[in-house]
Amino acid sequence: MTPLIRLLVEGGPLAAFFVTNAQAGIIAGTGVFMAATTVSLLFSWHLERRLPIMPLVGCFFVLLFGGLTVWLDDALFIKLKPTVVNLLFAAVLFAGLALRRNVLKPLLGTVLSLDEEGWRKLSLRWACFFVVLAVLNEVVWRTMATDAWVNFKVFGIMPLTLLFSALQMPLIMRHQTDETKQGAD
CATH class of the missing domain: 1.10.132 (Topoisomerase I; Chain A, domain 4)
Structure with missing residues (x-):
């Protein structure tokens, strides 16, 4: 994976979170962050045929804490x-x-x-x-x-x-x- 692609894959979810939060608030931003993080991990798998440990751990916690945020509206x-x-x-x-x-x-x-x-x-x-x-x-x-x-x-x-x-x-x-x-x- 080229450095530019890696930057987009790893930084894309955070950028999506930032933009959505600015436009629709933290709950919507969190939902987009969860989806974008999952897509990013799947894209990484598609490109490298492996799941890097740090992004995998990060995705787990984004889904866990993000899910609680969205579900409890908190x-x-x-x-x-x-x-x-x-x-x-x-x-x-x-x-x-x-x-x-x-x-x-x-x-x-x-x-x-x-x-x-x-x-x-x-x-x-x-x-x-x-x-x-x-x-x-x-x-x-x-x-x-x-x-x-x-x-x-x-x-x-x-x-x-x-x-x-x-x-x-x-x-x-x-x-x-x-x-x-x-x-x-």
């Missing part, structure tokens, strides 16, 4: 979704670190080849970042109007995640294994 559930998902990701990473199991390597091992210390440090940083995102989500949805929360979800979380990812490059470069370095030459 935006609380869709607002809680990022908090719950980010805390779940953090918990999995922290548990992996405590059990000395590398959780990130199976997810990113085809893209990155790091030594064990690099994987451990990257896992710890991502776990902490997921906690920060959960706290930020809680602060924003509890202190701001729904439309402001939607703007934060669409225009805040993604740039923060991209910035955080970019800031990990020095760590990644320091802990690359020789096979990765040779592939870069």
